[in-house]
Amino acid sequence: MKAQSSALPIIVGILVVIIAVGVSVYAYYQYQLLSAPTTSVTTTSSTNNIQLKYDSSNKTVFLTIVVLTSGPAFNFNGTSNGQLVIYIPAGWSIYVTFINQQSLPHNLILLQNTTATPNNADVSQFGKILYIVGATTSNYQSTGISSGASDSGLWGPINAGVYMLVCGILGHAESGMWAVLVASSNVSTPYATIS
Numbered sequence: 400m401k402a403q404s405s406a407l408p409i410i411v412g413i414l415v416v417i418i419a420v421g422v423s424v425y426a427y428y429q430y431q432l433l434s435a436p437t438t439s440v441t442t443t444s445s446t447n448n449i450q451l452k453y454d455s456s457n458k459t460v461f462l463t464i465v466v467l468t469s470g471p472a473f474n475f476n477g478t479s480n481g482q483l484v485i486y487i488p489a490g491w492s493i494y495v496t497f498i499n500q501q502s503l504p505h506n507l508i509l510l511q512n513t514t515a516t517p518n519n520a521d522v523s524q525f526g527k528i529l530y531i532v533g534a535t536t537s538n539y540q541s542t543g544i545s546s547g548a549s550d551s552g553l554w555g556p557i558n559a560g561v562y563m564l565v566c567g568i569l570g571h572a573e574s575g576m577w578a579v580l581v582a583s584s585n586v587s588t589p590y591a592t593i594s
């Protein structure tokens with residue numbers, strides 16, 4: 400009995416350390432995934448914000464969206480259901496790099512959405528498709544990039560508004576594969592948040 404009672408705090412301590420390390424690695428990985436090389440780097444005032452790389456002279460934000468094998472099945476950078484919100488200055492463009500690490504194909508669409516959340520298997524039923532990476536306007540419902548592949552595109556300039564980033568393959572956005580993009584004149588430095 401004595402050996403058991405003295406071992407318990409050690410086991411609990413080890414578990415706490417393992418969980419803390421795991422959370423830290425996960426947070427750092429998400430930050431890295433949202434970062435891409437560019438000519439200018441700057442900081443934002445809030446420590447909770449994720450800094451994005453951008454080139455202010457070209458009014459371009461560099462965004463890397465990765466479909467991970469960990470986390471929610473239908474995810475962008477490990478997030479789902481609008482958890483990821485990206486803020487850019489109105490009138491700027493996005494150079495997006497889309498990477499799929501899953502065996503299931505996926506694509507990435509900038510949608511001028513008309514509903515707060517996806518409510519149809521076909522993304523064109525709740526918004527207007529503005530830009531696509533990994534598919535075309537005629538095959539986005541079934542076509543994407545395959546495992547390990549990446550594709551990129553320059554989207555914009557993007558007018559002030561609130562948009563959705565979605566996967567266009569039937570049912571994927573409805574299953575959680577969507578994020579939010581806000582273009583606003585109130586934003587001077589691009590950043591992102593994950594709730």
Ligand SMILES: [Cu+2]
Nearest residue numbers: 505566568571
């Ligand atoms: Cu998908």
